[in-house]
Amino acid sequence: YEFKFQSSDPAGNPNFELQKTWVEDVAQKSDGRIAIDLLPVDSIVAYNETQDAIATGIIDGHVTDLSYFAGKDPAFGLMGNPVGAWSDPQQMLDFVANGGGKELLNEIENPYGLQFIGATTPGLEAFVSAKPLDGVDDLKGLKMRAPEGLVQEVFAAAGAAPVNLPGSEVFTSLDKNVIDAADYSVFSTNQAQGLNDVAPHPVYPGFHSLPLVEISMNKAKWDELPEDLQQVMTQSVADFAQRQIKALAEADEKAVAAAKEGGKIMIHDWSDEERAKFRKIAMGEWEKVASQSPAAQKVYDTLTAYLNEKGLVQQ
Amino acid sequence: MEIFGSLQSMGIEAGTGLLFVMLLALLVTGIPLAFVTLLVTLIFALGWFGPNVVPLITSRVYSFVSSFVFVSVPMFVLMAAILDRSGIARDLFDAMRLIGGRIRGGVAVQTIFVAVILAAMSGIIGGEIVLLGLIALPQMLRQGYDRRLAIGVVCAGGSLGTMVPPSIVLIIYGLTANVSIGELFTAAFIPGFMLALFYVSYVLARAYLTPGAVPDPVREPVPLAEKLRLLKGLFLPIVVVIMVLGSIYGGIASVTEASAVGVAGVMLSTMLRGEFTWSLLRGAAMQTLQTVGMIVWIGIGASALVGVFNLMGGIKFVSELITGISENPTIIILFMMAILFVLGMFLDWVGIALLTMPIFVPIIKTLGFDPVWFGVLFAMNMQVSFLSPPFGPAAFYLKSVVPPDISLGEIFRSLMPFILLQVLAVAMLILFPGIAMY
Amino acid sequence: MTEPEEIVREDHHAIPEAGAFGRWIDRVAILPALGLVASMLILIQEVILRYVFNSPTIWAHETTVFLCATAFVFGGILCASRDRHIRVVLIYDILPPRIRRLFDIVISTVCALSAGAFAWAAWQMVKRAAWRPDGSFRLETSGSAWNPPYPGILKILLMIALAVMAVQFVILAVNYARARR
Ligand code: NA
């Protein structure tokens, strides 16, 4: 079996390098019966067009942030990044594997012609800011860039002034103080691309975003796979998720140490109290999204049921 | 026999060869350029795969036109179209002649200076070439500059937009290579300046060595009253430049928004001069629509072609080609330069960047080269690609706004010395990496 | 000083071979053209609201991109009607007029065929952008906080534009063929 997968990460990004280890692992676990050709972002179609390309059989699968498809159904946005829900990647992975997340995702994605294989994540994103932020109150009037989806609404609800800028203008706009802050990526990536140099008050660990990166593929092609190979795929994704979280946590630690040593970057860490305040604002926004589509309502119900069961929300 | 998918049996090597032959053959037949690449893409989508892959092309067209980075192009073109319809440009160049007129080639040198300022205002090319083509070229010709020299100055100078920061080429490179965009901008500053200096030196050399290339310097003294009247022509353009650069560097507007500030500034200037009318606005808007239609459709095909080529296995093919060529890092770098040069003859920079960056960046990192230096080198190579025939976007953009008696052939001939200067700049960057890594 | 000669500016219109359809495109084009002017005003407004009043809008950038995208697509049709797409006429120019006409017919036909193929492909895209998998109508939205249906609308516009372009090239081919006889 030969498959073409497109990633949502560029070729030189550490995430892409890690995803290549998943490809190798699949080849090894399947004794070479599955060969995946992993292509970087935008190489076949744009990052937000992969779902259609998989469904129509142009490519076979993708490794991508689920919330890029919020425009197809708000459920993807809520599932892909329930802002404020997770404080640890393992919580999210457990929800997907054991809390009904996996079944729910297939229920939503199968009609689109996709089969959800498994979830991973680059980890908790760090917040990029040029102004010192130590709690929710500091967000008032903050001019910040946020990408599509829930993130924007939550920050607006928290009193910030979200600016809709493409990723390519984030650096120059921060550098020239057109914006004060940005939702961008994990600490190590922000550090590597120089964002912390122009906006020296990052909030780490972040409080706002832990994206669900899904690995999924064309459903018809998935159904053709014998069961043992389906299992190989599922298992390799689960192993990969742990590998990625570990590797990026290490990269983050290294970057944080380097930033501290440089002495010019002031890392801010929010108290549990402030994080809870932000989560409460976020949950109010989840409800609004839930009302936008039946699938989104299902995501909301399953998610809140899981969080309540695990005692992750204190009301 | 099944036609769809039949090309696949020829293999990626022969397929790539056929692709380039087809591009070249269709290019010279007179098919609208926008359709040359699209047609080749369609033939390969159908011939290599089948009808189900054709939506890939429209998907890429959709993503291309709805990308934010191109918003500044119509802004610059609109600025040009309004300036062209007002008397601002003429007054500006008369004033420039007053200032630089005592030096041979002074106005051409000042045009390069204007081009550098425009480059600092925008991150993408297209708009500036149209602007200089509408404004500077007729004025230089009016003042008696050699046609080819004037054309070259406009195209080469107008292309500096992606070499002088801010630059979309460098931003996309930074995102691909995961390196600091700030460092890329800092590193590109001196090489960009160096390239502009090469252009200036060439203009001065032509001015003093070849008789008739530039008009005779102004010798007769200009009365003070006349001087003051001419200098007034500088006032409004300088105010607009301050508005645009001030809004970028003062943290008021993003780079794209600043281009809109420029349009507003130019529009206000025409109002102050009492030249603003509905028919001026209407004419300028229509010309802008036509010009951006032309500019954007040239790029659309290249982006689609790369999508299909990558689906054919292009990424693997090119990276194996490079790693197989030699063990010597220098030879690999030179080979990459050769690939960029050849691609530059056939594709738009968006296509080249999409195709080569994902391949080159990992190799560069493995070889232990500084990815920031390579980013600057990449941007410098794109400078060459803008001018090099047969597919030279800068020449096409200029052609769209000049009188019909200036042919594409003449434009390309005019660009030759400037391409040599760019190749010299690429060579300098390889020989002396310190130019970028100070 | 040299005597300033008048700089002549060409004003372009649909070429005669584009027919009534081409003239209609030329007239309609003012709408997307003014869309570009509107984009400029929206961006300026956004800068003022953000910088002076610290309250950026959530719709300015998406609307600007939408207006520009519409203009880019329509600009392509306009260039077809006006024959203003750049052509490398290296061989074309040395041909005798009769063969040149033949070239015009073939080129317009080839362009019509490919634009037609792309319009069909765009329809495949629109099917997924305008209807949910269960068959109910819903335009694809941007997924942002404002969440406008711009992606769905733009994909439909692109499909229409490609179809219009195909028709324009057919008319051009027919008129070139007529003129030849
Ligand atoms: Na620039």
Ligand code: NA
């Ligand atoms: Na070229």
